[in-house]
Amino acid sequence: MPTDTKRVRGPEVSQSPSLFSCKPAAVLPPHGPRADGRQRDQVDVRPVFVRCGLVSQAKGSAYIEAGNTKLMSCVYGPRETERKDETDMKCGRLTTDMRFAPFSCPERGSWIQGSQDKDLSLMLHESLQPAVCLHKYPRSQIEVNVMVLENSGSVLAHAVTCASLALADAGIEMYDLVLGCSIRQDGSSHVVDPTYMEENSCGSVSSENQGGLTVAFLPSLNQISGLQSDGEMTEETLTAGVRTCIEGCYKLYPVIQQALAKAVRRAAAPPSES
């Protein structure tokens, strides 16, 4: 396990105080309304706030807020690539990096990238790669960095949306925007765009059909560019879940398009008076 040698750490066996709390973690009832008032079994995504062009140094950047989940993404490139393999001569290379700030989750995380961060970065890469026209950038490298400032559920889905928005803001040629949506299946009902509590609740007594699913989707081309599920679900539930996520992405599309159009209009020069 890699250790962080640059910081003075607290005592070796420090633990989070939440382990010692007297009341057990509230198990959300599987059939009641959701904690934040949204509906179960319906495509009810959290309202989203997006803004492009935050970081002045980056070629393109975006910030997304959905409920309490806050993420920002920066894109650098295309810049000349260091390694010159034969494949680089024909098309560009996309590198992705997704990190969690240590204060983002209820439990303190570490600055060293754990295996979960690497796994999410890989999935982000797989979701974005089909959408970017890499053949237009031979011998170049495009870097996408996503930083999670607050993790309140469905982080990968929003990271995909944020990263594709940052790519568009950077002027990288793409076939389509990539939008992400995730659901959590709990028994016979599902919740779209789960919060942290809904994602990590140990689940109801009947442990049939428990799991989460995240889909990355290109709306205009109707293609799925990323898919990931865990837990244990039947195949019919999964197929229905994929359809629900696609619907969720379609719901999000107009908001993202509007934000992008606003950013472009702001950045463009005003029309000349003559």
Place this chain on the structure above:
Amino acid sequence: MATVQVSEAEKVYILHGIRDDLRVDGRGCEDYRHMEIETDVVSNTDGSAKVTLGHTAVLVGIKAEIGKPRPMVPKEGYLEFFVDCSANATPEFEGRGGEELGTELSNTLYKVFNNKKSVDLRSLCISAGEHCWVLYVDVLLLQCDGNLYDAISIAIKAALFNTKIPRVHISSDDEGGKEIELSDDPYDCMRLNVENVPCIVTLCKVGHRYVVDATLQEKACSVASLIISVTHKGTVTCMRKVGGGSLDPESVYEMTEAGKRVGKTLHAPLMKLLQEEESLGTKRQKVGFLG
């Protein structure tokens, strides 16, 4: 993953063949290659298995150690996965080259087993909050000829079936602390129930059709694959899309259904084979690594 260079003409040939349900080696689109499974190949482990699928060879060793349970789940043991891509497989894996592939494979394995039903973790508990069995599942890739996920998952299932965890007795010693004693009899051990351990099926999208158990050449012709891990009941524990291309939603539904069908039929013959091998006992002819 280890790659081969495939020319355009060869790609077209493979594509057209698959379109007509005939692959280069004569298989149908949903057929596996010749598979050989042998358990108990490494004597220093608590459970081991070697699987050869065509030219892909995978060796899994499981060691059980006593450790401290995770704080959030004090009554359960846990599994730790590690995949090592040996430089024997291809020269690309020399040094740290195989690390990326290894982490990708182990992360997927964690997801596949991240549910309450695959392995009964409560049976791995010795005393709640203090001691539990930790199963270190180490996977070694010996040869790489495509379809690593399938071979690894079958090898893990066989190795878990073969695992013999020694029984422990907890006694309290004079000062009131707990003392753990392993029983002296080497045959007094606990076996795991592997009925619910899932198997992974990889479906590669080639042209408009999908193939199961793709070789490296077929993989070079496909842009995207779907990994689906299926239990014997037909439930799906993990599904992932890999590769740099995108998939049509209709293909995803088709491939999920096919993956479930293929995966479900893998389990029954595998369990039968493992039980047959077990019943042979000491009379079994060991094939080992040179067979």
